[in-house]
Amino acid sequence: MAKQMMVFPFTVPLDGSGRMLDAAQGVYARSLARTLAERLSEPPRLNANLAQLTADGPLDGEHGVHGHGWVVASQPWTLEEACHIGLPDGTEYVLHGSAELTDRVRIRILLVDSPQKQLALDHVVLRPRSELFSALDEAALEIARAVGEEPPEFSWPTRDVEAYVAYLRGRDMTAAHEMGVRVPDPRRSFDPYLEATRRDPRFTDAQERLLALALDFALGGQGPLPAAREACENLLAIDSSAFKAHLALAEIDLAQGEAQAAERRISTALALQPEWAPAFERMGTALARQGRHGEAIAWFERALAERKEDTDALQGLGVALAECGQLESAVQRWRSALACGVNxxxxxxxxxxxxxxxxxxxxxxxxxxxxxxxxxxxxxxxxxxxxxxxxxxxxxxxxx
Known part of the structure; x- marks a missing residue:
């Protein structure tokens, strides 16, 4: 059975009036804790889950306007306090502490063994900012060994520290939208990911998280749709080979009923990456939305040749076949979708x-x-x- 750990956002120092010395430190306190949780998790041996702490109240920088915001703590818990936190069943360890990311990285790690009611680790990581990756590797190594494990093999998605720091800000923005935390200007939600991509055009994880957030804006209503389009276009201006940005724009076009525009976008993406199988089903859908069902059938079949349990392709192929009068074949495809769990x-x-x-x-x-x-x-x-x-x-x- 995997060992269970709950990771809490690190605390940040406050000034005499009770405000953070630097608002960005709250972002980094959450982001560094999130990174360690992801860095440590290796099922089935160890699961590290991040606690997301939010509350209703006045938001910093908005003249006391009330909204749903992050909870930022200034002091780590005492051992007694940490042992009395309500935790999910089976959670053995509580990871908390303090963090600072300025011209240096300083992380104080406090790992509490809840069943034994004792401190399993009290370790301070202190390195220059340029050694951020080494600092996080050191922290992960010390924590893993304290629970009797070795940290999992891990490859950082970039070696550019400043690109990664921008990416951490982007991850915090994504988490804010997911948790319903009020964001002062949703249109700027993509800026950190774009900065990360400018600094390292090969930073694919930054690109993919930008596109995921753009689709959340466009399809999930988490932000203004024009901002989502603009973010995808800005990404293409930085990296013209980012074919997934064309597919994200196609998805937005389909959601707005612009099937011809979507077809053009998908064609562009396929010109850049001809064998990207998920685009086959999307092309079939774009053609079917235009009433070109005969052409759509070939694309749906191509998608299913790559992945026979693609339920979107099965359903789309069923519709196209039915529209072409092939009802028995359509029923077979829809029943296959049912067998795959679609209901x-x-x-x-x-x-x-x-x-x-x-x-x-x-x-x-x-x-x-x-x-x-x-x-x-x-x-x-x-x-x-x-x-x-x-x-x-x-x-x-x-x-x-």
Whole structure:
């Protein structure tokens, strides 16, 4: 069984008025703790989980405006306090301490063995800022050995310290959006990732997290959509080979009903990376949205040749086949999607319509009932009339 550790954000020093000496230190306190949690985790031996601490109250720098913000502590817990924290079942260790990232890296690590109610490690890491990676490696090594493990093999995603520091700010911004923490200017949420990419154009993790945040803005409503588009365009200005940025823009286009624009974007991405299989299904979807179902079939089949359990491709292929009059083949694809775990109202509705046209009315009614149940819609009106007509036309009596 894996050893369980809860990692809390590090504390930061405050001035005499109770404010942080540097607002950025709160960001780094959370980010360094997050990095160590990720650096230490190696299932099934050790799981290190980051505690995200938020509360409602006045936000710094906004003239006391209330909102949902981060909790920033100024003093580490005493041993007694740490032993009385409510933890998830099975959690053996509490990691906390203090951190500072200026022209130097200073991390005081306090590791508490909760069941034994004792301090398992009290270690200070102190190195120049330029040795940030070595500082984090040292911290991970000391913590892992304190719990009887060796730290997992780990390769830093960049060797540029300043690119990584910018990336840490970006990760904190992403976490803020995920946790519903109010951000003063959401349009600037992408700036840290863009800075990281400018400093190291090969820093792919920074690019991918930027694109994930852009899609969260565009599809999940976590921020202004124009900012998401602009971030993708800015990334392409830095790295014209960033084909995934074209795919993210295509996803935004599809969400806005601009299927032709999406098709152009996907074509550009495929010109840069012809064998990127996830783009095959997206091209099929873009063509199907334009009513070009015959062309879409080939792209969906190409996606399934790469990954036969691609449920989006299975469902898209089913729709395209049905639109081309190949109902039996469409039903086969939709049933394959069901077998892969898809259970949506739309899938059952598609099956109900196709099976009804194929004369399999009993099966059609079952899928229609499942579709309604998933939508939490009662049976009445046209639904009952349709079922009555199916019965009169030769199907079995509808169930009540």
């Amino acid at each position: 949506t109202s739309d899938l059952h509705a598609n099956l109900a319509n196709a099976l009804s046209l194929l004369g399999q009315r009993s099966q059609a009614r079952k899928h229609r009932a499942l579709s309604r149940r998933l939508q939490r819609k009662p049976r009445f009106g046209l639904d009952l009339l349709r079922e009555a007509w199916d019965w009169l036309s030769g199907g079995t009596r509808p169930g009540r």
